[in-house]
Amino acid sequence: xxxxxxxxxxxxxxxxxxxxxxxxxxxxxxxxxxxxxxxxxxxxxxxxxxxxxxxxxxxxxxxxxxxxxxxxxxxxxxxxxxxxxxxxxxx
Numbered sequence: 001x002x003x004x005x006x007x008x009x010x011x012x013x014x015x016x017x018x019x020x021x022x023x024x025x026x027x028x029x030x031x032x033x034x035x036x037x038x039x040x041x042x043x044x045x046x047x048x049x050x051x052x053x054x055x056x057x058x059x060x061x062x063x064x065x066x067x068x069x070x071x072x073x074x075x076x077x078x079x080x081x082x083x084x085x086x087x088x089x090x091x
Contacts, residue, residue, distance in 0.1 A: 021063045028054045
């Protein structure tokens with residue numbers, strides 16, 4: 001355990017940051033999971049910008065790597081294209 005008051009404070013701050021980062025990361029993962037289950041193209045297109053914004057914020061804060069953020073956004077964009085093709089085929 002830490003002996004100096006500054007070290008104790010650093011431990012408290014690190015705990016807060018870790019909890020906050022876990023919350024943001026989990027919230028974004030859940031939003032992505034929910035987005036993938038959306039069936040309608042219009043609803044998907046409405047939710048996509050908000051989730052991309054969440055991903056960018058995670059990368060900016062250093063919670064995820066910028067390349068991981070780019071990969072996630074790329075996969076979601078591909079998913080949009082696939083959904084558009086499926087919707088056109090149904091009509």
